[in-house]
Amino acid sequence: MDVVSPELNSLLPDEIMDTEAIEDVAQPQPADDTSVPMETDTPMASESLTLCSDAAPADHTQALTASTDSTHSVTAGGQLPISISSAPSPLLTLKPALATSTTTTKTTDSVTGTSITTSGLQKLTAPFTISAANHQIILNKVASSQASEAAKSAGNAPQVIKHEGQKLLVTAIGKSGQPIVLQLPHTGNKPGIAQTSGDAKSPTPQFKVVTIGGRSELKPVVGSVGNQLTTLQAQQLKTVQIAKKTPTSSAAPIKFIITKTVNSKGLSPQTSVSPIIAGRVLTQNSQVMPPRTITLSEPHNTTIQSLPGKKIAISPLKTPSKVTVVSVASPTSNASQKSVALPVNVALGQQILTVQQSTSGSPVKVATSQTAAQGMKPVQSVAVGGMGGSQFKTIIPLATQPNVQQIQVPGSRFHYVRLVTATTASSTGQPSGPSTSSLQTAKPMVVSTGAVRMSVPIVPAQTIKQVVPKPLTSATQVVTTNQTQQRLIMPATPLPQIQPNFTNLPPGTVLAPAPGGGNVGYAVVPAQYVTQLQQSPFVTLASSSGFPPSTGIQTQARLPLNGLSTAESTSRPRKPCNCTKSQCLKLYCDCFANGEFCNNCNCNNCFNNLEHETERLKAIKTCLDRNPEAFKPKIGKGKEGESDRRHSKGCNCKRSGCLKNYCECYEAKIMCSSICKCIGCKNFEESPERKTLMHLADAAEVRVQQQTAAKTKLSSQISDLLMRTTPVISSGSGRLPYTFVTKEVLEATCECLLEQAKKAEHAHQPQVEAERMILEEFGHCLMRIISSAGKAKADCASINC
DNA sequence: GAGTTTGAAACT
């Protein structure tokens, strides 16, 4: 399993899946579209995840690169370079996509396991079978002609899709009708490289790229053959380079380059930004947007650049890794032509992933890098962006435990948990059943610390800024722990001199650029990961960290699930559970049901933590066996003509009238639907009871908000006043404002306030008025204090003079 | 905070 399968897609929260774009695309679903909680249970040839696209249903063609003259070279494995050239190639050639056809071509390097599957493209050459896959381009590396021949001899037709191993899935939304040419040139037989597809022995990282929200337009894609051997070869690293003919692609050290055109509303002239980081650059060129550079990996010298609006997922993983990247483009964009070139630089054992979110015209840049030589864990990264909505990213380090991957989507009640097999190349050519081959076996890595699952919702930069303390300086601040248990909060600045060593980044670390296009962003460590780290007795934080362990990171950003806005979600952390008998391993537990670890809960005998990972995974599997959709969001899209949001199963309320939070529909602030089996339901549109309740709730909420705002404003004003006077006072004498608030001053102030209270009482003023008078008096007192302080400062200054 | 109510989850 190298690519997220459609089945797995079904596990995604409806909030993610039920995007307008998806519906518009009418993406065909496999007949066996059953939820597959674990990849181990599902023999999937590939794992691909396509979330949304603006493309018309008929437009399923995908473009990997924008221009025909551009050259894309894919080098998988240091020993087996693979390139895609515009020149006709017997291996893989994708001609201009037919607007109505959706094809998927996937070839796999039997040895390296690297595979590239191209979907949504028209198959031009015989050797490859292109299966329909909407808005997905999957390039399967073809190790050599021999491999393909072997596959042919095996009766598997030219297409080699079964191979496991390093795979690159590029899902892009291109413009339909545009010529697309993809070629996977024969690569010479490399010594030590098995030619048979069945070679599953070689550990190979898996790289998943999913792009969501593309456009119907396809850009001509031309891959250029380029066999490049790099230093990674010696390290048995596999590098996939898809380079567009750009200055950056020519860089020798560049292993892997993916050029992606990002959807953008803006029609700015195409500019090429090809930041080269450690010789590896991922460049995204768009005619409508500035190029975006993504650096995925660097064996030894890893650097990350971050551009505004982009987020970077970093996962330092040693072993062959599996990376899933989901890029969601904003479906709102109506740009006529959008080309997507997704450069991916993948070295064997690297796992990072890039996520692209382009709802706005802001430049996006994702750079991730990992050192293959260092311990790394497979990571899956999923970024989802809804129309005009917030965007999310989930970075899931592949479970260190064999065959298990988990995606946790933090959020209110509706989260997504997925278990997938962290297979390596060993599973190549085989249905991915439960595989015993683990990453550790394939390549020893430091995973003994236990699997770490994390969810990193990617929210707008502002939101992240709220959650993550912003470094005041550009200096890199890293919390270093052993192995994968590391945390980093650091400015994601593109400046080379401050490039952090991302090998110390924990899996799933996300670099979030600062809002406003600033150079300084943030490296956001998965909240859950942090949580677990803090819970784990094995975690030690290096004192070198400039950040307190708990600085704001624990606040989990939440998905805007169930119609809740991001801000709303983020501002309302999940309530702690109080489980006593379920060990927090049953769906009774909200934490568990949400796919989260218990954190700061009041539960007893909790097993929903890293310390009980085995039990937890078993419980998850049990739940999924019982109900494959157990972890899917309950609130999803309704049928045609129904409300956009509805409960997936409907409620069964009998006594609450569906107007209390006992009712899951009411709790989700949605009305009951036809599938509900409730009795005496009052939770419908015209229900007067419901309206009354809603009004009351709204009024209460407004009141709370007003009170909060008033408090905040008052506090800020007071702080502002004090701050404004501080320089004057402290500059000369060094005395701070509060030093003027002596006991006498306090007493006098209190007397003034009491006097005001008495006045109000005598005047029989209502309480509200009395409070107002007291507050006003307090303000006056403050002003007098401040004024006195200023005078004292002036007097002092005059005396000194 | 204790006790009750409620409905989903789990079980049979």
Next chain:
DNA sequence: CAGTTTCAAACTC
């Protein structure tokens, strides 16, 4: 699939 039990949250006092 239906009925029952278990469970934890929601709710009430």
